[in-house]
Each structure stands twice: as C-alpha cells, then as structure tokens.
Amino acid sequence: xxxxxxxxxxxxxxxxxxxxxxxxxxxxxxxxxxxxxxxxxxxxxxxxxxxxxxxxxxxxxxxxxxxxxxxxxxxxxxxxxxxxxxxxxxxxxxxxxxxxxxxxxxxxxxxxxxxxxxxxxxxxxxxxxxxxxxxxxxxxxxxxxxxxxxxxxxxxxxxxxxxxxxxxxxxxxxxxxxxxxxxxxxxxxxxxxxxxxxxxxxxxxxxxxxxxxxxxxxxxxxxxxxxxxxxxxxxxxxxxxxxxxxxxxxxxxxxxxxxxxxxxxxxxxxxxxxxxxxxxxxxxxxxxxxxxxxxxxxxxxxxxxxxxxxxxxxxxxxxxxxxxxxxxxxxxxxxxxxxxxxxxxxxxxxxxxxxxxxxxxxxxxx
Ligand code: F6R
Numbered sequence: 001x002x003x004x005x006x007x008x009x010x011x012x013x014x015x016x017x018x019x020x021x022x023x024x025x026x027x028x029x030x031x032x033x034x035x036x037x038x039x040x041x042x043x044x045x046x047x048x049x050x051x052x053x054x055x056x057x058x059x060x061x062x063x064x065x066x067x068x069x070x071x072x073x074x075x076x077x078x079x080x081x082x083x084x085x086x087x088x089x090x091x092x093x094x095x096x097x098x099x100x101x102x103x104x105x106x107x108x109x110x111x112x113x114x115x116x117x118x119x120x121x122x123x124x125x126x127x128x129x130x131x132x133x134x135x136x137x138x139x140x141x142x143x144x145x146x147x148x149x150x151x152x153x154x155x156x157x158x159x160x161x162x163x164x165x166x167x168x169x170x171x172x173x174x175x176x177x178x179x180x181x182x183x184x185x186x187x188x189x190x191x192x193x194x195x196x197x198x199x200x201x202x203x204x205x206x207x208x209x210x211x212x213x214x215x216x217x218x219x220x221x222x223x224x225x226x227x228x229x230x231x232x233x234x235x236x237x238x239x240x241x242x243x244x245x246x247x248x249x250x251x252x253x254x255x256x257x258x259x260x261x262x263x264x265x266x267x268x269x270x271x272x273x274x275x276x277x278x279x280x281x282x283x284x285x286x287x288x289x290x291x292x293x294x295x296x297x298x299x300x301x302x303x304x305x306x307x308x309x310x311x312x313x314x315x316x317x318x319x320x321x322x323x324x325x326x327x328x329x330x331x332x333x334x335x336x337x338x339x340x341x342x343x344x345x346x347x348x349x350x351x352x353x354x355x356x357x358x359x360x361x362x363x364x365x366x
Contacts (some may be wrong), residue, residue: 009155009247012114013339014206014232014257020159020332022149024184024195025165031121033175034153038128039144045126048142049099053124056103056114057363059158060165064103065235066331067169073193074183074328075176075230079287084115085366094122095364101128101172104250105153105161106362107136107265116141125361130168132161146172156361162239163202166332170195194329204323208275209344210225211320212337215302216344219250222273226264226327227298229277230287236277236331240338247356257290268299271351275338276301279322279330280308291317304337306330 005011054064129142148164230238240253
C-alpha cells in the first residue's frame with residue numbers, strides 16, 4: 001500500500017496535490033462562490049455574521065491561525081482563534097452573530113467536540129465543522145459542514161489534512177468576503193484561479209525534497225531548533241516546529257520574527273539552527289534584519305524563500321527557493337518544505353515516523 005514510499009507520512013506529503021485537487025473539485029470552474037458549499041442552511045446562517053471564532057487543537061489550530069489573516073484581510077471580519085481545550089473551560093462572552101468554526105481532521109478530538117458543544121450551549125448556533133471524516137461526531141454536531149477530501153490520513157503527524165483545511169478555510173474567507181461585498185467579482189475570480197492552480201504549485205515544491213534531505217542531516221544531531229515567520233507565515237513556523245518535535249523529538253520553538261529580540265535571541269548560538277519562512281512579501285525586509293540578528297550570534301540559518309525574495313546566500317545563511325511566489329495562499333506552499341524537513345530529520349534519527357512515541361492519531365480523551 002505504501003508503493004514507492006517508505007512511510008505513510010511521506011506518502012501523505014506527496015499526496016497533497018491530489019488531496020487539494022479533490023477538496024477543490026466541488027468549486028469546478030465557478031468564478032464566484034456560493035455559500036451552499038457549506039451546507040443548505042449556509043445562506044441563512046452566514047448572513048449577518050459579524051465575527052468568526054475558530055476552535056481546534058494542534059495542527060488544525062495552526063490552520064485556524066492562518067485563516068485568521070485571510071478572514072480579516074479578505075472579509076474584514078474580526079476573527080479569534082482559540083485552542084479548544086482552553087475555550088471550553090474559560091468564561092467567555094457569547095455572541096449569537098459569531099460564526100463558530102471547529103476544525104478537525106478526525107472529527108473525534110474530544111476537546112474540539114466539547115468546545116463546539118460549549119459554544120452551542122452558550123447560544124451560538126451559527127456553527128461550521130471543517131473535517132476530513134464524513135461520519136464523525138463533529139460533523140453531526142455542527143449546523144454547517146465542509147468536508148476536506150484528503151482521504152484517510154494514517155501517519156500520526158498531520159500533513160495533507162492541514163493543507164486541505166487551508167484550502168477549505170480560503171474558500172470560507174472568500175465566501176464571507178463575497179457575501180459582504182468586500183471583494184469584486186474580478187478579485188474573487190483571481191483568488192479562485194490561484195486556488196485551482198495550487199495542486200500544480202505544490203507539486204513543484206515537492207521537487208525540492210532531495211535538497212531538504214541534505215539540510216535535514218544537519219538538524220539531526222541538534223538538540224534544539226528555532227522557527228521564524230511573520231504575518232500569515234508565523235503559523236507556518238509554528239507548524240514546522242510542531243512537526244519537527246513530534247516526529248524527530250528535537251526541541252523546536254516558533255516565534256514571530258519580531259519577537260526574537262524580546263527573549264529567544266538569548267538562546268541563539270552555533271548549536272541552534274534557525275529556520276526562517278521568508279517569501280517575498282511586505283514583511284521580508286523586516287525579516288531580513290531579524291536574520292542578521294541571528295547570524296551575528298553565530299546561528300546557522302536555513303531560509304525558505306521564493307523566487308522573488310531578495311535574499312542571498314552567505315556563510316551561515318543557506319537558502320532554498322520555492323519556485324513560485326504565491327501571495328495570499330503562500331502559507332499552503334511554505335508548509336511543504338517544513339513537513340519534508342521534519343520527515344527527513346526523523347529518518348536520519350531513525351524514529352518511528354508514522355507512530356511517534358506517546359502520541360495517538362485521534363485524541364478522543366481530554
Ligand atoms: C500534529 C497532529 C495533532 C492534531 C490534533 C488535532 O501533527 O496531528 O496536533 O492536529 O491532535 O487532531 P484533529 O485535527 O483530528 O482534531
């Protein structure tokens with residue numbers, strides 16, 4: 001069943017173009033999105049939404065963090081993202097006009113399910129589940145649903161579920177934007193074209209695997225690693241750090257690059273590899289000065305840039321370029337090399353990639 005692959009995780013990383021194509025299939029060639037994508041009650045339940053609250057755990061939470069940037073910038077709706085296990089136990093202020101979005105690969109994560117029930121109990125009935133399993137408890141609990149079509153994900157470390165969640169969340173952001181007339185038909189069509197091109201763009205990024213495997217060898221004997229990103233790539237840094245720690249057992253932390261000098265810079269020395277997500281966006285110049293801070297402390301830098309990023313190799317600063325600059329959807333592409341980096345670091349270390357110690361695929365207990 002593994003075919004040419006050594007592990008399910010590797011297979012699932014390489015299935016991402018197909019998983020994205022399947023998830024996006026339902027939009028066909030449409031130039032405008034219909035709210036019906038999210039269920040028959042969507043026109044009514046999405047109408048009049050004034051805020052969005054996203055609830056999830058782990059990797060699914062990171063997908064929510066990316067979506068916050070999209071929802072606020074495209075739909076101009078305030079968006080909060082909260083770890084489900086925190087939300088369910090704290091006192092919060094309910095608001096019936098908030099769209100509550102629960103994201104889960106399995107749809108059985110106890111905390112995410114309980115958080116959604118908690119929101120409903122507080123009187124929030126505009127609920128949407130984004131989930132990869134049609135018959136799951138989460139799907140039954142929510143008024144609206146969107147099924148990602150990643151196919152079964154067997155590796156404990158989530159990969160294709162994450163990128164398909166991002167595709168679903170991009171569709172949600174566009175639907176909300178379109179409904180409120182925040183974007184023109186032309187802009188919407190342009191974003192949809194970019195979404196449709198994603199499988200091809202991801203395929204090209206996957207071709208970077210051999211170079212990433214070489215980088216991974218330099219990580220495997222390290223105790224710690226730092227991941228930096230800015231803007232909608234900060235959650236991608238978080239996801240890269242999570243992947244590395246869960247399968248290679250290397251301690252990794254992610255910071256928004258601007259936070260570096262507020263503490264973590266103290267940790268940087270030549271034993272601390274620093275990974276930076278550095279696409280060519282408005283934040284690149286700022287990120288570059290953060291990279292200099294790392295370099296001047298002897299830290300070894302591994303930068304994932306794209307074709308247009310104005311950064312260049314120098315001693316201690318290694319660059320890998322993604323073939324395309326992808327604007328709003330760039331986080332979908334930039335997570336791929338971080339998944340591959342974690343996978344190859346784990347291979348070198350010889351850990352049980354598909355079943356990392358102490359972890360379960362579906363966390364059905366709190
Ligand atoms: C990390 C990972 C976990 C899950 C989390 C939520 O690679 O897989 O962090 O993302 O346990 O699981 P779901 O999405 O099934 O609710």
